[in-house]
Amino acid sequence: MTLEYDLLVVGGGINGAGIARDAAGRGLRVLLCEQHDLAQHTSSASTKLIHGGLRYLEYYEFKLVRKALQEREVLLRSAPHIIWPLRFVMPHDANQRPAWMIRAGLFMYDHLAKREILPPSEGANLARHDAGQPLKGDYRKGFVYSDGWVDDARLVVLNAMDAQERGARILTRTKCISARREGDIWHAVLEHQREGGVQQEEVRARAIVNAAGPWAARFAQAVPQAKSGRSLRLIKGSHIVVKRMFDHPYAYIFQNPDKRIIFAIPYQEEFTLIGTTDLEYHGDAGKVEIDAAEIDYLCDMANRYFKRQIGKEDVVWTYSGVRPLLDDSAENASAITRDYLLECDDAGAPMLNVWGGKITTYRKLAEEALAMLAPHLGASSQSWTAGAPLPGGDLEQPGKMVARYDFDAYLRKFQARHPWLPAELAHRYARSYGSRVEQIIGQADSLAALGEELSPGLYEAEARYLVQHEWARSADDILWRRSKLGLHCGPQHRGRLEAWLASLPDHATL
Structure with missing residues (x-):
């Protein structure tokens, strides 16, 4: 029997998952297919920031920056467990951008959109500021501003979960190998x-x-009757992770001689994340990896600022991805627009192509996509996602967005309900799952009741939840995308987890 849907979404990254969620919430019959795991590629390889894009002001991308700044606090309220405020310190290098230009840019950054959660920017005397201690003595003056941090892969999964709970069908490890238009219907295999x-x-x-x-x-070009002359430029971005380089909660944004910036961000409690690079990429988008020159580049840029010097031997993990950016003919990869374009071919059954974009604006992109599709599908034209929490984000009241951002208050209540949980594990559970964590814990009243510890910090109860509710099917799904526990486990732990997954009775059909 051939199943019928209102909307087939091809791609399980942040844009596809966001569109599926929005469409399902408007009552449409939605099917999303992803050829690999959710967020396996670009959407889990970001710098993990919810930000306006301070550097985009230099390229006069005022519309994009304003749109992204408006989204920051919407997303903070919708998923306060996996998105949180972060203060960034920019040491001033007198040989780079002048101080007056930075102050002007930060003034615009503060005022292009309304802020209620995030504090404004300010100057900083790095000789006395906590964030100045790890820096070389040359950097005595700086600036501090606000943006947000996000667990990017979990953001994708939460959108897919919400879509499914609103009636969508989500298929991972499923590729759309062909699609043909016959009048007002698409036939897809x-x-x-x-x-x-x-x-x-x-x-x-x-x-x-x-x-x-x-x-x-490639997909658009392979579909008969589809009309699109657009092209993408694939830009490779790589990151390195090293042991923690500082003990304070601030992140850094560093200006470099090549006019690029890199970030150094507190990561998973024990590490520092440094990135990213911007390189044209012409290889297989599914097999992108960092190269030695990129590692050297990121180490060198960090070493310009930090007292503690790092090299390739200090790198404990790397990840890379390609950003599919709309080709605007910019010569410099860093100057290519991060804005998106939605192109709807409605000569018959509609096909909407999503070109470009960034993680911060995914919800707005989805909203605009549905505004274009709704008239063709008879769907509600009423947008709704700005006022609805993502799964686990209803920390104060079931089904409601948080009125104020206070994750610490939620964590204290969670720990009081489950005092037997070690503090580190309780914090990770609350951060990863928010209010949904109770589905993992169930009636457990001890660590032993959570089942076998499959790898450090990963108990059966959590792994089972990830398989049953979050489409996890492999060790990588669990250790690197649903969590970052891979940073703490060795080959023997991975093997134990793989054996456990293989032992599940319905593993072949998950």
């Missing part, structure tokens, strides 16, 4: 990768959204 082999399924949909990220141009 999906290919499921399962333990038992490859299975095919044909579905019909009244509209398709091409949110395939780095593969969007």
